[in-house]
Amino acid sequence: MGADVIVVGAGAFGCNAAWHLRRRGLEVLVVEAVDRPATQATGAAAGFVAQFSSVHHSEWGEVEWGMQRYGIGFYADLAGRCGRDIGFCPCGIAYIYQSREGWERAQVAIEAARALETQLEALTAGRASEVVPEIRFERTAGTVFDPTAIRLRAGDAIAALAAEVALQGVRFEYGAAVEALLGAGEGRIRGVQTSRGDFVSSRVLLATGAWTRPLLARVGVQLAAEPVVVARYTTRPLAGIRRQMPMLMFSDSEHRFWIRAERGGLLIGGADPKPLPDDRRVDAALPPFVHQLPGDHAIRMRENVRKVEDILPALKEADIDEIKAGMPCYTDDRLFAASAVADVEGLYVLAACNEAGITHGPALGRHMAELITDGETELDGSRYDLARLSRG
Ligand SMILES: Cc1cc2nc3c(=O)[nH]c(=O)nc-3n(C[C@H](O)[C@H](O)[C@H](O)COP(=O)(O)OP(=O)(O)OC[C@H]3O[C@@H](n4cnc5c(N)ncnc54)[C@H](O)[C@@H]3O)c2cc1C
Structure with a gap:
């Protein structure tokens, strides 16, 4: 047929x-x-759906910003009509900066994002305690919040x-x-x-x-x-993690950690410094299926993420429950x-x-x-x- x-x-x-x-x-x-x-x-995807343009990804601009906005609306509609639990949560996203220089540099990107009508709010200590009480705001150089971002189980x-x-x-x-x-x-x-x-x-x-x-x-x-192997992991439920916790991006960390709430625990991923370790490489001419991919990347992140547990104390207990890996392709x-x-x-x-x-x-x-x-x-x-x- x-x-x-x-x-x-x-x-x-x-x-x-x-x-x-x-x-x-x-x-x-x-x-x-x-x-x-x-x-x-x-x-394997982490399910972050956000207006990443300008603020997080310098190669993306106004065109992608419009696409990101369409994606947010599309999945919100899908969640509303599909009658299934797809892990949808309109929780927003917080971009966390650890260094003063990183925070200063971010101001340019924040202005550019605002020019694209992205509603970014530079949090004060008071607002941080309302919006993202899971973090110790005083340990950050600055945090900016975008309330429009959503998460889902991709x-x-x-x-x-x-x-x-x-x-x-x-x-x-x-x-x-x-x-x-x-x-x-x-x-x-x-x-x-x-x-x-x-x-x-x-x-x-x-x-x-x-x-x-x-x-x-x-x-x-x-x-x-x-194609590059990217692995992330989830934890068992952890004390003090709200369902509504905004997704977190450690934007100026060398590992650029991305962390979100998942079933009472956390979903955690991040970047390796260059050059990429061998376990992240595959034969592009003959890519393996995901069940054949190694989880070493996520195991490394479990250790690396300890570097930011002063900001997010729940990370002290954030041990690996399940690892998933996939192969996004980069240009x-x-x-x-x-x-x-x-x-x-x-x-x-x-x-x-x-x-x-x-x-x-x-x-x-x-x-x-x-x-x-x-x-x-x-x-x-x-x-x-x-x-x-x-x-x-
Ligand atoms: C750990 C991780 C975290 C991520 N987090 C995010 C995130 O937070 N937000 C975000 O936007 N993106 C994220 N991504 C990226 C996202 O997962 C990918 O961009 C997206 O899934 C790509 O979809 P795809 O359909 O191109 O690929 P795939 O999901 O790989 O689908 C390709 C399909 O083609 C099928 N196929 C292959 N060969 C054949 C063939 N010969 N005949 C028939 N079928 C075939 C495969 O079986 C597969 O089902 C993440 C990725 C990873 C790995």
């Missing part, structure tokens, strides 16, 4: 694209290698989205790993060859995360996006790949998530649906054109 469009991959990118394509009236088939949605990078949220689109008529073929792109050699896509047979369509969207690069390589298209410019593939008519790509695919997934899904249906897109498509990542 054919479809107007085949979406390959049922992660955050694939499901968001399927939702927006269906909304535009297309018959959509999602083809997924494993037996359920949201098991790979999406299942795996559960995207599974809920998959269930919703299935009810709307989107078909899912699970356990069907795409092995070849039919027609790509002749410059016009005809469908996909999978481990469960062929599926036919004149339009195919690859939303296959870390596996997009090897799939494209098979048809001679380069995708300069590096040099930290922007996404969301475009048509130049030399193969009907082939599209939505990949290179830069560890931000939950937040930007809804807007990127909308962008791809616009591109695939009528070619008129709200976002400037050149910003995310695959061609910039395909030059040798």
